[in-house]
Every structure is written in C-alpha cells, then in structure tokens.
Amino acid sequence: MEYRCALLSDLDDLLHLENKVFSTDMISRRQMKRFIQSEHSMLLIACADDKLSGYALLLFNQATQLARLYSIAVSPDFRGQGVGEQLLSHCEKSAVERGYITLRLEVREDNFSAIKLYEKHGFKPLKTLIHYYDDLADGLRMQKRLGTPGPRTALTMPLYVQTLPFTCGAACLLMSFSALKHPLALTRKNEVQLWREATTIFMAGGHGGCSGQGLALAAHRRGFAVELWSHSQGTPFIHSVRDPVKKSVIELVHEDFEDQLQQTDIKVNTAPPTTEQIELWIEQGAAVLLLISTFRFNGAKEPHWIVLCGMNEQFFYFHDPLVEEPGDAVSAANVPIGKKALNQIVGFGKQKHTACVVIYPNK
Ligand SMILES: CC(C)(COP(=O)(O)OP(=O)(O)OC[C@H]1O[C@@H](n2cnc3c(N)ncnc32)[C@H](O)[C@@H]1OP(=O)(O)O)[C@@H](O)C(=O)NCCC(=O)NCCS
Secondary structure: OEEEEOOHHHHHHHHHHHHHHOOOOOOOHHHHHHHHHOOOEEEEEEEEOOEEEEEEEEEEOOOOOEEEEEEEEEOHHHOOOOHHHHHHHHHHHHHHHOOOOEEEEEEEOOOHHHHHHHHHOOOEEEEEEOOOOOOOOOEEEEEEEOOOOOOOEEOOOOOOOOOOOOOHHHHHHHHHHHHOOOOOOOOHHHHHHHHHHHEOOEEOOEEOOEOHHHHHHHHHHOOOOEEEEEEOOOOOOHHHOOOHHHHHHHHHHHHHHHHHHHOOOOEEEOOOOOHHHHHHHHHOOOEEEEEEEOHHHHOOOOEEEEEEEEEOOOEEEEEOOOOOOOOOHHHHOOEEEEHHHHHHHEOEOOOOEEEEEEEOOOO
16 A cells, blocks of 8 residues: 555545545535645555555644644545554654644544544544534544654753742743852742843733843843843733833833843844744754743633753753642653744734843853
C-alpha cells in the first residue's frame, strides 16, 4: 500500500470513493479540489496498484495549535486490513511535523467502527454535539494530544511554580537564574523580592505583574548581560486600570524603570523578536522570557510570563510557572508550542504589547 498526498489527477477517484462511502455531509468536487491545493490542509491517500483504497483529510488551524481530522474513508473492499489505522498514523505524524500538538475530530455517535478506530489510537471524547450532521444525527467530538519528539537543544532548567497570582515574571527569572548557574535559591522569599523589584504595582483589580523593563533590570542587577525586546505603545498594562490615581502610579514606575534602563548597558529593541532570533538565543544557551496572553490557553485575556527552555525543528518548549491544578506541575514543564503558534500567543492586549527579556549565560 502506498501513502501519499493527493494530486488533482486523483480528484475523480476521490469523489467516486466519497459518494460510495458517505450518504450525507459529502465533500463536493470544488471543496475537494481546494483541500488538495491549500497549504492549510493535507489530503492523504492510500493506493494499492494505482487503485485508490482510502483517504484522510487534515485541516490545519492557523490561529490555534489544533489540527482537525475532517474526514477519513476506506473503500469497502479494503476495510479491516489496517488502512484506516495507517492513514491515521500518517496524519498524526504530519500534524506533529507541522508543529501541531492536538488532533481533533467529529464523528457520528452511531459510527461504531470509526469510534473504535479513534479510541484505539488514543482519542478521548470531549463533547456530544446535538444534531450536528445534515440529517440531524448527533456527533461526538474527540481529541488526542499528540506526542512530540522532545527538545533537541535545551537548557537544564528546573520548574518553579509561582506561589502568588501575580508573580509569574519573578518565577520565570528564578528559573532562568538557576538554568544560568546563578546561586539565587528558588525560594518564595526570592520570588517575592524579584517581584518587588519588577512590578508595575497595579493591574486591573489587583496587584501588578512584572513589566519587561522591571524584569530586565532585576536580571542586570545580578550580573547578567540582558537584552529587552519591547514593542509597546506607551506604558505596559496601563489600559487594564481605570482609576486615574493608579494609572499615574503605573506611569511613574514605568518612567523610573526607563530612567534606570538608560543608566545600564541593557540593549533595548523596539520590535518583537522573530522566530529566527529566538532560535539563535536558544542555540546560544540564553534564557528567554516572553510576555503572552493567556487567551489561547484558557480564554482569559491576562498577561502572563513564560520562559523558553528548549526547541527542536518544529517546536519551542517552555516552562509555565502557573499550575492551575494542584499536583499537575508535570504538564507545566517543557510545554511544546509550534514555532508558528508561538507568534499567536506572544503579546498582550489590544495594543499587542510585546515584551521579551533575554538573559545571556555569563562568560
Ligand atoms: C472507519 C474506517 C475508516 C476504518 O477503516 P479500516 O481500514 O477498515 O480500519 P482498520 O482496518 O485500520 O481498523 C483499525 C481499527 O478500527 C476499528 N474498527 C475498524 N472497523 C471496525 C468494525 N467494523 N467494527 C469494529 N471496529 C472496527 C478496530 O478497532 C480496528 O482495530 P482491530 O482490527 O485491531 O480491532 C472505515 O470503516 C470507513 O471508511 N468507514 C466509513 C467512513 C467513515 O465512517 N469514516 C469516519 C468518518 S468520522
């Protein structure tokens, strides 16, 4: 059996198979053609002696890390011979190669054989979709977290879990210092100390998080060569606060950080870093702190600091100081993120305020 990407010359055979296998929700010729040609989809086919025996269609969502198995079908003459499984395995591999970590699909709730196939491959049910199909049949949404190969270049960095809701930046500094062999212990006292040095004081209703300026200064103070890449329109996080008095304090703190930065040799770039630039830093063994929006993770539009700890061809890996479920620290360490997808989460707020603090290893 040969497995390859479909060509326009396979279109007739594909439509023939589609019409033979499905009676509702069929893919039209026009759609099939688009799926063959688009760079946001992959139409994989299985052929035996030039005869089409099956296909699988993957869609790649540009805005998330989700790839979607839109359809899979095996010709009745070839069923029960492992073709479906092979198609699925190829799809999972291709999704990982493109930097996707989650594969999602929808299946009719009464499609016993397909559900068995997905369960065998480790898909878990997510949600029932009432009247999802054209004939009003219910659907089942299933999802699988794909295995990624692990970082090729990595910093030896312990995970430090922030102990307060607003100390993510300080926790990232502690992890970076430890990876870069600085003796500062990973303690709550030091976490709070670093936060006090880098905070913008106020944020929305509560305490302020750390700004890139504040974190860069705290790292510089401990003897590191530091770069700050900050692409912002004005004072960071000022828009999260309404109270004019609080606003003026945030501005005051920010101006002070800017003045202090001027007194140092910290290089400040007013641009977001490119993927290639980040790759270079990791190759150099630097710790890279990034301000992200948690929106794509949990729907909350909160600013949050993470620290990169490795990479391979497709993924960056980061430590997330925030552990939402007690005892779930494992899932916060070495979290893979597709290189393109990182661009989607970097930056915060309508102003797309980006901040990146690069801490170089001491020579
Ligand atoms: C679902 C489908 C793609 C499976 O293709 P296939 O090549 O026959 O599947 P495989 O031979 O690779 O079987 C792999 C596993 O799937 C499950 N499976 C496949 N056919 C099954 C059946 N008729 N009954 C129960 N389990 C079945 C089994 O777990 C099987 O593993 P096993 O042989 O170790 O028990 C095929 O039946 C098909 O094209 N169905 C119609 C189209 C369709 O429903 N597509 C899914 C839309 S969401």
